[in-house]
Amino acid sequence: MALLDLQGVSKSFGGLAALSNVDLQVEEGQAHAIIGPNGAGKSTLINAITGRLTPDMGSVTFAGQSLLGLKPHQIVQQGIARVFQTPEIFHDMTCLENVTIAALAHRDGAFKPNFLQHPRRMRQQRDAAAERLAEVGLADQREMPAGHLARGDKRRLELAICLANNPRMLLLDEPTAGMAQHETQNTIQVLKRIGEKGMTKIVIEHDMGVVFSLADKITVLHQGTVIASGAPEQVREDPAVHEAYLGGAHE
Numbered sequence: 001m002a003l004l005d006l007q008g009v010s011k012s013f014g015g016l017a018a019l020s021n022v023d024l025q026v027e028e029g030q031a032h033a034i035i036g037p038n039g040a041g042k043s044t045l046i047n048a049i050t051g052r053l054t055p056d057m058g059s060v061t062f063a064g065q066s067l068l069g070l071k072p073h074q075i076v077q078q079g080i081a082r083v084f085q086t087p088e089i090f091h092d093m094t095c096l097e098n099v100t101i102a103a104l105a106h107r108d109g110a111f112k113p114n115f116l117q118h119p120r121r122m123r124q125q126r127d128a129a130a131e132r133l134a135e136v137g138l139a140d141q142r143e144m145p146a147g148h149l150a151r152g153d154k155r156r157l158e159l160a161i162c163l164a165n166n167p168r169m170l171l172l173d174e175p176t177a178g179m180a181q182h183e184t185q186n187t188i189q190v191l192k193r194i195g196e197k198g199m200t201k202i203v204i205e206h207d208m209g210v211v212f213s214l215a216d217k218i219t220v221l222h223q224g225t226v227i228a229s230g231a232p233e234q235v236r237e238d239p240a241v242h243e244a245y246l247g248g249a250h251e
């Protein structure tokens with residue numbers, strides 16, 4: 001059974017069908033890229049998964065449970081974390097403090113400033129936060145105020161904050177957008193490392209280099225419909241994909 005299973009999902013805005021009868025199966029432990037030209041329906045699909053909009057038709061199931069009707073925060077509690085969209089970084093706090101607070105908030109359901117009464121719990125969360133920072137390659141910057149980080153490092157801190165919540169699936173929205181080449185390569189390595197630990201990932205990405213270095217499976221959307229879905233080499237050779245996308249301006 002797929003970890004995330006969408007069947008027949010449709011969503012229209014007025015007369016425009018942003019998604020038409022979309023099926024998507026994301027297997028546990030895989031990196032699944034969703035690609036397509038501008039306006040293909042990628043954001044609408046992600047919004048349907050994260051509860052920011054309700055499909056007109058179809059089903060969205062995660063770990064066997066329907067997500068339909070759940071609010072975005074309830075979907076986060078189910079174990080789906082969206083990265084690189086609405087990062088909540090405290091710029092004056094150190095990287096370690098940022099990740100520790102995220103871990104404490106996850107543990108208590110919300111951040112409660114009572115942690116000073118529980119020094120052992122605080123120490124455990126700090127140790128876990130330090131591990132998350134090491135995972136994303138920010139061990140050396142742990143005592144640095146978050147506001148002083150370079151742009152690419154800030155995004156890796158956001159990733160560490162998401163990981164502090166122990167999600168089952170990460171949704172990555174253009175994880176390398178606006179990054180310099182070396183930052184992009186760094187981010188690819190970090191995401192691969194997280195993947196090796198079995199983390200399931202959905203990646204929305206325009207950069208085909210990133211897509212083909214990360215994805216186990218690729219689904220291609222075009223005008224709200226899935227025109228191809230499969231292994232990267234299979235999708236790369238699909239004539240419909242060439243026609244709609246890979247042969248176009250984004251290659």
Ligand SMILES: Nc1ncnc2c1ncn2[C@@H]1O[C@H](COP(=O)(O)OP(=O)(O)OP(=O)(O)O)[C@@H](O)[C@H]1O
Nearest residue numbers: 013016017018036037038039040041042043044045
């Ligand atoms: N809230 C909305 N109201 C009206 N139309 C919308 C709304 N959201 C999306 N659309 C339309 O639905 C279609 C799909 O949009 P969507 O943003 O999902 O595409 P996308 O693949 O994410 O594009 P991009 O790569 O440019 O972000 C587009 O034609 C868009 O204009």
